[in-house]
Amino acid sequence: MLNGRIRELEHQLDNDRERHSQEVAMLERELIRLRDEMTQQLQEYQDLMDIKVSLDLEIAAYDKLLMGEEHRLNITPSNTATVQSFSQSLRSSTRATPSRRTPSGALKRKRTFVDESEDRSVSDYYVSASAKGNIEIKEIDPEGKFVKIFNKGNEEVAIGGWQLQRIVNESGPSNTYKFHRSVKIDANAYVTVWSVDSKASHEPPTNIVMKQQKWITGDNTKTILLNIDGETVANLDRIKRIVSTHVSSSRQSRRRSISAVDGNEQLYHQQGDPLQSAEKCAIM
Missing domain, CATH: 2.60.40.1260 (Lamin Tail domain)
Known part of the structure; x- marks a missing residue:
């Protein structure tokens, strides 16, 4: 009688172990899927951040030029309400962009770029x-x-x-x-x-x-x-007046610089590394 009860409990224990192993395997598969999905989303977010930082630099340069022209032409604020509203909306959208946090114990993911460079200039x-x-x-x-x-x-x-x-x-x-x-x-x-x-x-x-x-x-x-x-x-x-943009990409970084030149005098210059301007992406 006692031996039968022991065998029954051992059989039940084996079943519980098997069920637990199946649940663990299922959870591991779900974790892998979530990691892959997170990696894809972080990569898309990084791409958007690269574009955002580049646009921020260009907006800052053109905003500087616009302010210089308004000052030179002595334009009153009422005449530039539309332009100022547009500039403020751009600044607001920039400030409202959420920051990325790196979870503790996270594994940092490196991004690679092909070596390339691009130069653009607009003169007036x-x-x-x-x-x-x-x-x-x-x-x-x-x-x-x-x-x-x-x-x-x-x-x-x-x-x-x-x-x-x-x-x-x-x-x-x-x-x-x-x-x-x-x-x-x-x-x-x-x-x-x-x-x-x-x-x-x-x-x-x-x-x-x-x-x-x-x-x-x-x-x-x-x-x-x-x-x-x-x-x-x-x-x-x-x-x-010349506004020039230079973008250079190496295998692990991308740098962008924007400068505005009036005659022989540099009016404005800004450079940035989109990968360093924002926090590094990471996955758990």
Whole structure:
């Protein structure tokens, strides 16, 4: 009787062991499936983070350029509400991005990239002008055909002996035109000084064609109007602005740099490593 009870309990124990082994195997398979799914999701998240960091760098660069243009043009906040709202929404979406945490005891997963690099650049020109009196430099031709000055006052101004000077790249080449002693500019009127090869008609004082020279051109030019005493009364700057992006990828990292250059001066530069800007992905 006792031996029969022992055999029954041993049989029951064997059944429990077998059932437990099956449950453990099933749980291990489920754990493997969850690990694979987590690995895939983390890889997708890492890809999105790489894109996000790259876009953040570009947004920061263009935002810097936009602020510079708003300051230069003296644009009021009411005129830029749409732009500011868009910029704020971008910043908000950046701040709202959840951070990744690495669980304790987690295994770090390395990502690999093929060796590659990419360079992109966008260039544009911006113009800034100022004047101390009523005579201002109103317009210049990018191809060097003419320089146009304007009298915004209500009285005629004698500009005989005044000089128009063009300088390329600060200390680069320059040329100068000196107005005839009899030249005057009427109130609310223009005087245009044309290059010799412009094919314009010489009709002083409103249209003056230089005899033996033409306006020099370049990426960065400064046009200055000097009075008879050699004092600067007006100027107009035309400066080339370049926004360049460089992306380089090695087998274990990806770096991106963005810079903005005004003329010969670097206005803005930022670089980042998307893989170092965010925490490393990990799986349990």
